[in-house]
Amino acid sequence: MTQRPSFAFIAASWLAFGTGIIGYFAGLFSSKLYLSEKGYYFTIIMFGLFSVISVQKSVRDRLEGIPVTDLYYGISWFCTILSIALLTIGLWNAEMWGSEKGFYAFSYILSLFGVIAIQKNTRDAVAADRLEK
Numbered sequence: 001m002t003q004r005p006s007f008a009f010i011a012a013s014w015l016a017f018g019t020g021i022i023g024y025f026a027g028l029f030s031s032k033l034y035l036s037e038k039g040y041y042f043t044i045i046m047f048g049l050f051s052v053i054s055v056q057k058s059v060r061d062r063l064e065g066i067p068v069t070d071l072y073y074g075i076s077w078f079c080t081i082l083s084i085a086l087l088t089i090g091l092w093n094a095e096m097w098g099s100e101k102g103f104y105a106f107s108y109i110l111s112l113f114g115v116i117a118i119q120k121n122t123r124d125a126v127a128a129d130r131l132e133k
Contacts, residue, residue, distance in 0.1 A: 004128035005121040017114025023107040048083035
């Protein structure tokens with residue numbers, strides 16, 4: 001049984017994603033990093049967002065009995081872990097204050113959580129629409 005997500009959960013998901021991504025980009029574009037470093041951190045957030053959506057989709061597909069190859073499932077998880085590891089390595093070696101590193105880490109994780117919840121809400125809403133017809 002699929003329930004339509006509540007407005008509060010949808011709003012909280014978008015708020016978490018918006019807060020995380022706006023905070024991450026505001027910090028990134030106002031920083032005094034080299035353009036190549038900014039490109040690195042931009043690529044990592046985009047890679048991370050795509051990979052967690054892939055994980056959420058493949059996990060949900062498997063739960064609903066939709067075939068997902070083990071290869072795709074494994075690559076999705078690998079890419080998610082890799083994106084977090086790349087952020088960690090980048091921040092570990094970055095010449096910035098610890099508070100700045102923490103800001104990037106928390107806004108990154110908040111963005112990933114938010115986009116997972118948005119994907120789940122979207123999928124639940126579509127499933128609820130199908131059941132109502």
